[in-house]
Amino acid sequence: MTNQELKKCANEVRKGIIKSTHSAKSGHPGGSLSATEIFTYLFMEEMNIDPKNPAKADRDRFVLSKGHTAPGMYSAMACRGYFPEEELLTLRKVGSRLQGHPCMRHLPGVDMSTGSLGQGISAAVGMALGAKLDKMDYRVYTLLGDGEIQEGQVWEAAMFASHRKLDNLVVIVDNNGLQIDGEIDKVCSPYPIDEKFAAFGFHVINIDGHDFDAIRKAFDEAKSVKGQPTVIIAKTIKGKGVSFMEGEAGWHGKATNDEQTEIALKELEEIGKNL
């Protein structure tokens, strides 16, 4: 896909996030919108996956360690053809495959059930180790929040991944700077994120997480790294794409009401027209 096509896709993913959380009357749009370009690039361009055969053995794996941003992942999965777009509207409803946090037993294509922060990265590390043990060349991607890395388990996993030279592992940190209680550097600062991962033995790439050029380059660079895992620290804006949500911690875990939904979708429609 060209970057232009990816941008259009990302805009559709954003619409899906707004529509699905609005339908659910709950959910986490802020961190889904900040990571939209990452979701889009992974599902539409980067990963060797097949929606018709979601369990194929040599597929690349994706673990959404920041599981609360499931609406972003679901929306990207719908774009990729895992399920019809209408199903997004079942998000968080009784009987839905789209659980509030991802569940691999509910939805084929979800590689790990997540939601409790700090745990997904360990599972991703286990998958990357599994690939090495089986001498298979699939890659494992895991997306973390910048607040999530306050969890100690993240650093246990980082230490292990580097110790085992898991160069088939790419950790992405969605650095939108906000967590539920406010700015991450006011709550309990994880900065400097890049230096911490470097100290843990990672190849570190800092990028603008909304720039497909930079995203493409970063994932390509990660593939060329041998003998160590890569972390991509994606600087992003929480709530990106919807004017009244951008940079507002309050939109971490709250859905738009009818009126706000209309405005948000109209804004995204405008953005789409200009792409």
Next chain:
Amino acid sequence: MSEVKKIATREGYAEALLELGEKNPKVVVLDADLAGATKTGVFAKAYPDRHIDCGIAEANMAGIAAGLATTGKIPFMSSFAMFATGRAYEQIRNTIGYPHLNVKIAATHGGITVGEDGASHQCNEDLSLMRNIPGMVVVNPSDAIEAKAAVLALAEYEGPAYIRFGRANVPVINDREDYRFELFKAQVLKEGKDVTILATGILVSAALEAAEKLKADGIDAEVINVATIKPLDEETILKSVKKTGKVVTAEEHSIIGGLGGAVCELLSEKYPVPVKRLGVNDVFGESGSAAELIVKFEMDGNGVYKNIKGFMESINK
């Protein structure tokens, strides 16, 4: 009387791992810097590529085991019961239990027979913690022979399971030609009509000893080895209880939430009868030799005997 052979149940784990290493390439073993004590070091020596030492990071180990299970491996993750089920409880609950992954949590150093290390390392809550997780199988073998058989059986079973081993040398009671381990089945070891003793783990040998002593008092006890605590073999238990009408549970575990808890849940709903739970009475353990602690906590044959006798007398009053 000839000396009873004593072997720690963790030795049975090591033997089973060696056998699995040979016959099942999918088996991988994880440890958290306790490979010597948990005995997974034996597997590491024979199959170094399939032994993964995660360092002192049990939470991460649980997640890695989960990830490996999704790639088709059969991970056995080991640490002391306290750290495997306590430190990593939520990881086991959310990343192994919830996705129902094929991970075997194989913990050693369960109960007070950890001994000298004291209460911080004596886990009397592991069976309770693991039993609460939906879909988790919980197994507590009675001796080294059963431990080995149970590990081999669990490797064939698809799904998450917890199995507990001990540190101390304990009597071998299943050393016989016709011994067969059946996962999910409780085994009647001695038939009787007056009281049902449901014992698990190393309390099974104590229960057998107590039953012998009770004979002299004219009490004919039935002894059942409940190796699989979850799912509970309701059929075997109810059949016995309908015959005896009285139940004693015995375990090297808190009387809350383990075998005693499970049995009370079953009987209060399906066949209410008087029950006495023997185990750790909602207290922490302490330092001392395993042998001394077993006596102090009344988990030896004599202690179990005295408690059952007292229970029978209190009912007959």
